[in-house]
Amino acid sequence: MKIGDRIRFFRIQQNKTQEELANGVISVSYLSKIENNQSLPSLEVVDMLCERLGIRFIDDEEPTLLEELNNWYKTMIDGDKAELERLYPILLDKASTTRDSTSLVYYMLFELRYFLHKRQYQVAKKLLNKLNEISDIFTEELNYYLSKFTGLSLYLEEKYSEAYDLYKKAESILIRNVFEKWEEADLYYSLGLTTSQLWKSSLCVNYTNQALAIYQAHYNYKRSAECQILLGITYRRSNEFKKAEESYLLANKIATTLNNANLKGFIHHNLGYLYSTQEKVDLAIKHFEKSIEVQTLLDDNNKQILPSIFSIIVELYNKNDAVNGIKWVRRGLELIEKGEELKEFFYHFKTYDYLLTEQTDEFEDFLKEDVIPYFEAQHNFKFVAEYAEILACYFESKYKYKQASYYLRISNKALKKISNI
Missing domain, CATH: 1.10.260.40 (lambda repressor-like DNA-binding domains)
Structure with missing residues (x-):
């Protein structure tokens, strides 16, 4: 500098x-x-x-520290949580004493990535602001990391269009420079995730396949399985059910080889959703139950199994199996502790508790005043559409056609927002 x-x-x-x-x-x-x-x-x-x-006049790079920082960053990409936490205090101490500006900038960038990994958003935001203040002196490589990590920050805030723009900026730098192949694959996988959230199926398949090719060439089986899962989700959304099933089964084969129960639980949940989309109810429930079985062995507080429990409840409701549906509702409600992060599932389970038992005036107020406004605030238009339609049908059964029409319009409006994502 x-x-x-x-x-x-x-x-x-x-x-x-x-x-x-x-x-x-x-x-x-x-x-x-x-x-x-x-x-x-x-x-x-x-x-x-x-x-x-408190600095030197000459900016002497510390190659040893830079190498250590790059290795630390790679542990984040590899998902080695234990090694990541072991190295953090060591590098924090070294960074606090170094007077090499180059090493310190890299440390700040990788620490930003670390805080995002830890979901410490406020700390990450402050560090990001500080990095943006000095970004005009960055090299292309430093700007690559800043663009990529800013993209991740926006992705975690569910600002997917803005995240995509930043990831594309990082990609343009990547193309002009030489990076490690694992870094290239991680960016393409990030682009795959983001385009998936934007429902840009062809782009998602393209980016995910680019990442997959690199992971397969470097025998990174876990990340290869993650790519196959993402491809499965994308194919399912495009109604390419056979391709989706093939991707999930390939991912499951890898997860079995690796003995990775966490991956297997996620794969079975997605297989359940795939079969549910095809109205293969019994097969869907079978895989949701398998996901719960696997996840229960891993997750002490059982929060990870809530999506599969909810999916089973929906299948049983559609099957008119109120007896078993209520049993699963009770199990879900028992697992939920008070907490903002679990409010979504409380609303799901409580709604189906009403649907499977008795739809009273209390049910009407619950959907109108709590459930639909909550999912609107979360911009979760899928559930806005579903619950608004349920409420519209409820009002229709009560011969309240004006209110039924009103909530049907809300449902249609939410569906249009989904299609425009």
């Missing part, structure tokens, strides 16, 4: 204002010119500014 860039970087990194750094040394306007590389300061001024910041 140029000396002006280094001074600006460390000033921002240390949360110092220009006034604080310049005080007693030079004017603020002159410091601004130095930081923008518009003026070359004397050695005496450089020494005083560097001393105040």
Whole structure:
């Protein structure tokens, strides 16, 4: 980095204002010119500014630290949680003492990725803001990571269109430069996930296959299975049921070889949903139950099995099997602890509790005042459409045609939003 860039970087990194750094040394306007590389300061001024910041005049790269940082980042990509946590305090200590600006920028970028991995969004947001302040001095490689991690941040906020734009920006840098193949695959998989959320099936298949080809070439079986699952989801949405089944079964074969129960549980859930889409109710329930069986062995608090429980409830309701449906509703409600993150499943289970027992005025108020507004706030238009239609049918059965028409319009409006995603 140029000396002006280094001074600006460390000033921002240390949360110092220009006034604080310049005080007693030079004017603020002159410091601004130095930081923008518009003026070359004397050695005496450089020494005083560097001393105040606690840095060296020469920016000596620390190749050992850079290598350690890259290895730490790869553990995030590989999903090695134990090694990731073991290395974090070690690298935090080294980063807090280094005066090499290049190493420190890489640390900040990879720490941003770490905070996103930990779902510590507020901490990540502050760090992202700080990185954006100095992004004008970044190399293409640094801008690649900033674009990619910003894309991930937006993806986790469910801002999929914005995430896609940032991932595409990262891809344009990737094409012009040389990165490790595992990094290339991870970006394409991220693009596959994002285009899946945007319901851009052809793009999703394209990006996911690019990632899959790299993972297969490097014998990364777990990530290959994840790609097959994503392909299965995409094919199912496109009504290419045979291709979807083939992808899921390939993924299941890998998960069995790896003895990865977590993957197997996820695969069985998706197989259940695939067969449900084809109205193969008994086969769907069989796979949902298999998913629950596998996940129960892994998950002490059983939160991971809630989607499969809900799916079974829906299948039994459609099958008019109220007796078994109510049993599963009771099981689901018993598993739910009070907490915002589980509110979605409380609304699901409670709604079907009413549907499988008695639809009273309380049921009407519950859907109108709690359930539908909740899913609207979450922008989960699939369930807005479904529950609005259920309410419309309820009002129709009560001969309240005006209200039935109103909620049918809400359902249709939500369906249009899904198709336009």
